[in-house]
Amino acid sequence: MYDILKFNIINSTPDINQEVMDYGVEMIGAPLEWSETMGEGIKVGVIDTGADITHPDLKDRIKEYRNFTNEETDEDLNGHGTHVTGIIAASYNGLGVVGVAPKCDVYVAKAFKKDGTAENLSISESLKWLIQKGVHVINMSFASDSPSEEIRRQIVRAYQNGIILIAAAGNDGSLSHQGIGYPAKWKEVIAVTAVDIDHKHADFSSCGKEALLAAPGKEIYSTFINNSYKALSGTSMSTPLISGAAVLFQSKAYKRFGRYLSPEEMRLMLCMYADDFGEKGRDNCYGFGVFSFGRIK
Numbered sequence: 001m002y003d004i005l006k007f008n009i010i011n012s013t014p015d016i017n018q019e020v021m022d023y024g025v026e027m028i029g030a031p032l033e034w035s036e037t038m039g040e041g042i043k044v045g046v047i048d049t050g051a052d053i054t055h056p057d058l059k060d061r062i063k064e065y066r067n068f069t070n071e072e073t074d075e076d077l078n079g080h081g082t083h084v085t086g087i088i089a090a091s092y093n094g095l096g097v098v099g100v101a102p103k104c105d106v107y108v109a110k111a112f113k114k115d116g117t118a119e120n121l122s123i124s125e126s127l128k129w130l131i132q133k134g135v136h137v138i139n140m141s142f143a144s145d146s147p148s149e150e151i152r153r154q155i156v157r158a159y160q161n162g163i164i165l166i167a168a169a170g171n172d173g174s175l176s177h178q179g180i181g182y183p184a185k186w187k188e189v190i191a192v193t194a195v196d197i198d199h200k201h202a203d204f205s206s207c208g209k210e211a212l213l214a215a216p217g218k219e220i221y222s223t224f225i226n227n228s229y230k231a232l233s234g235t236s237m238s239t240p241l242i243s244g245a246a247v248l249f250q251s252k253a254y255k256r257f258g259r260y261l262s263p264e265e266m267r268l269m270l271c272m273y274a275d276d277f278g279e280k281g282r283d284n285c286y287g288f289g290v291f292s293f294g295r296i297k
Helices: 023-027 080-089 120-133 149-160 235-257 263-272
Strands: 002-004 009-013 043-048 062-067 105-110 137-140 164-168 190-195 211-216 220-224 228-232
Touching (some): 023 211, 043 080, 043 235, 062 120, 080 220, 105 120, 137 235, 149 164, 190 235, 190 263, 211 263
Parallel strands (some): 043 105, 062 105, 164 190, 190 211
Antiparallel strands (some): 220 228
């Protein structure tokens, strides 16, 4: 059994008529890339609780949607998936919020139910579908202490197909014996931990030797169900910031060189753009450091 990472709602608004940029999108320097690409031509898969396809910031970004749960409705009844999707891809449209890659195409696989749990089969079927759809990046803001062989097989298949796999480290805290959760723990997957606005390790974020990168994950503002916006905290929020960055890199690579970065090249590129924090060099809480395309402030 897998779980989406539990989150706390910090605040919410029913509507925003003036577009705002969350500090996480700004801190990773996404706008520095927008003069060249906003993610055009790149497909990103989101395995989560679904997404609000009518949300004004998402309706133009979501291209296909599949429900792999036993819930009768395709709707996101939880909100987690809608929030994650917005961090990656909320449209640059003058209202609400803007995502890291606001012109990419999103393929939503609803694998998690309202209570935030998913069966292994739902996740593996989601991975199969996204591989079939030819997505370039898959975001997995969920974790489990127990590995699934069927999910691992699909992870390996996706990796062999050149898909960039990015997952949340977990929210068990740096002092927990649990360490990094699955699927982030597997070598084919980029494991993302969380920091706050001051680049300090977030106390809820899991740590472990598999940690590769850190990104903002505390009080991240994004889209939510019922056409609203909320600020949530968790490695679930830091992960889509890195997924969005991978989308921008892939779009840039194709525009400049006519090809995409391999998973190995993407891992190297993301780590080269990481600023070292914590212990010198790679460490269990920051990985190679906090990712950023550059400095805005």
